[in-house]
Amino acid sequence: MPTFRANLLRGGVRQPWGTIVAFLLPAITFYVALTAYPAVRTIWNSFHKVLPRREEFVGIANYSELIQDEIFWKAVRNTVTWASVSPVIEVTVALLLALALYAKVPGARFLRVAWFTPVLMSYIVVGILWMWIYNYDWGPLNVLLRAIGLGKFAQPWLGSPDTALASLIVVTSWMWVGFNMVVLLAALHSLPKDVVEAAELDNCGWLAKLVFVIISLIRATLLNLVVLSFIGKMKIFDLVWITTKGNPLWSTETVSTYVYKRAFEWTTFDLGYPSTIAMVWFVIVLGAVLLLTWLFRMREKLEY
């Protein structure tokens, strides 16, 4: 019986172009309109001054300005700090919590729900909640510090350049630990039992079992979570906008909030410069993800 491919080669079967186009057209239309065109337009904008009713080619002027833009570099520093610190905290704490649940600590079912709940909330709700927690006068954190005799450490957590960024990193960690925990718990439950039992039969200690058996087997999951968290923090906007808007003294300014400010709050209609920031940042994020992939040497196993 001649195969389809053989028929094709002989010209025995005609390509069903009508059907192919009918199936592909909706997806291609959406892709071109919502992804490809905006991306190409952003690149084009970055070489222009884009004002209503007129556009002016400026070459690499926007890029030159960006290199000397101190606020942009402060935003880069904050964002990179956030994206570097958060994944480590989130994944480490999530692993500990997942191990606790895997070991079936008392109240495990309740704790699983309680620890996962923050991720169900929007950044808006989380932002308002933590602004209350961090309130200098009556926020629970300062109230607790005063109650245990550590009142000298009470401070306006989001109002000081020294503590604002760290305070926000704590918020995102609190929010996303639950998500990471659930993914890791699923990975733990899918561990091959024979390998774990073999380690136990060999009198492997709990620490050695954790490091050389469990973590080794869920390494791909851990790395996926690190990369996902990293990408998420490189784009962070909502929480900052709700809580600090980049204050005080740009100590919580992120690249996303700075792009928004330049596009919509700097008393100008120009979209060229904000597009330049977006372009440069896209290249940096892409480069960082590729670097992480290369560093982890797990490219074939990462799924993001």
Next chain:
Amino acid sequence: MKSQLLSVFAGAAFAWGALAAQAAAQTKEITFWSHWAAEWPKRNFVESAIADFEAKNPGTKVKATWYEKNALYAALKTALRAGQAPDIFYAEPDQVEYLENGFLLDLSELNWDAVEPWAKEVWTYNGKPYGLPIEAWTVELYYNKKMLDELGVKLPENLQLSPDAFLDVVKKAKAKGITPMSLGAGDRPFTGAQLVHEALLKKLGVEDYSKLLAGKLQWSDPRVVEALTWVRSLTDAGLLPATFTTMKLAESHIYFHTNPGALTFLNGSFYTSRAFNPVDKGGQPADFPLGIMQYPAVPGAVCNECRTITVGGSYVANAETEHKAEVIKFLNSFLTPDLGNRWLENVKVQTGIKSDPSQLKDKQAAEYFAMIAKTNAGTKYHFGLPIQVMSGKPKEVFTQVFNNAFPAGNISVEDAIKEMEAAY
């Protein structure tokens, strides 16, 4: 029979359609987007003005859409680019981007005799007026009369404490566990900066202060350093609440008059739009002993009688409107002394429309404007807040440094000056 019925229906439908089309052709609709969705005194005022206008002009309808400010600004930026902006919309004088890009209609045809000259000036660009200045306000220092009495402090006749006397009041209040001044920079780019820019204005006088904001006078000028050092001495003495950096405007009102209560409150004269609401809607207690004093004298100042006045909410017209005549007619309908007084009576905030506070019937409004008139007697005004005068990077740096970090004590006088010098 069936065909006759069909003919009758078709005829009726045609006649109805023709009548509807004729009515639509006769009625012109002006589209109108405004802030103040939830600021009911202001919204009620505008809605009553629209109702009056429509009653007097049966051929014209005003279709109003109400927004909160940030949502309005975002919608307008998109609509103006797309050529789908309304005929009339809310704007404030710092939005120079509308003017620079030719989006606004020249409003020279309005009855400008009914507008305060300084308010017209604020909206004048290249010699032509572009905005109808509805809301105006001055920077005022409110205080709790009872608390001040309890501290044993008497205000001088001109209601302005000397620098030393004010510092002494701050220290006395602090010693009694009272926050000397309620102020917050949590959700506005100008509230915290009032403390600094009023000091700079008094120290330098109107002309040099304008030069400073325009980048034509160095921020390292010794007078600027002295003024900032004086402000720092106040904040170091505990002038502001510890929550200053995150406290929102609405919260700072409550902080002053209700919980926990502060001695003074530096705020725009739009204080009334929140504080004169019922108590359950965030208003001050019915028997609250409100007073207004002058911002304290600044050491070595050349103009202690100077203060900032600014135009806030205004209405502008779309340069591409197809109903120019109706737009002008509608905006002109605001320009009567009756409407000016209606604004004062209902909103209890100053206005750029010429009005006569002595004619007010509402007792609370009359008393309030009498206090404002007393503290503003002999005042020399500077028009516009720094963020309305500045743009781009200087505006961003000024906001970060002087609206927030400097009053909070997060940046030194020297570093604040360095940041501003580098911004121009």
